[in-house]
Amino acid sequence: QKIEITEEIRDYWKSLRNFKSRSQFGISKNTFDVIYSILNNQSLxxxxxxxxxxxxxxxxxxxxxxxxxxxxxxxxxxxxELDESEKKSLDHSAQIIRNNIESI
Structure with a gap:
């Protein structure tokens, strides 16, 4: 089950391509929620x-x-709390991010 969830999360963006013209609404909503929380001292x-x-x-x-x-x-x-497999995946992801930044 953990593998299925990991694959689903990793690949979720692929379905967003069908709704590209609508993706800005999610970004706008998240930005609004963050600003609202800061201005109104409400935990988010x-x-x-x-x-x-x-x-x-x-x-x-x-x-x-x-x-x-x-x-x-x-x-x-x-x-x-992460198990060893999750720690290894996180370390791998962090290294990929670092490598991508260094390549710029």
Whole structure:
């Protein structure tokens, strides 16, 4: 089941190509939610791409992790327990990001 979920998440964007003209609404809604949470000091639990500074044993790489956003901006980074396979996948993804940035 974990493999199915991983593949579904990894490939979800492929179905978005059929709705390309509508994808801006999701981005707009997320941007609105973040701004609203900051201005009204309401906690928003959201996946957010942030610079990791030791979280998940990663440094100097931006990755999407679960955060709480409020009037302070990102007030908390939520770290999930990962099994060895998940840690290995995360390390691999982080290295791919670093390699892509270095290639620019």
């Amino acid at each position: 639990l959201s996946p957010t791409s942030i610079l990791l500074e030791g979280e998940y044993n990663q440094k100097n790489v931006c990755m999407g992790v679960l955060t709480t956003i409020d009037s302070k901006g990102i007030s908390k980074i939520h770290q999930s």
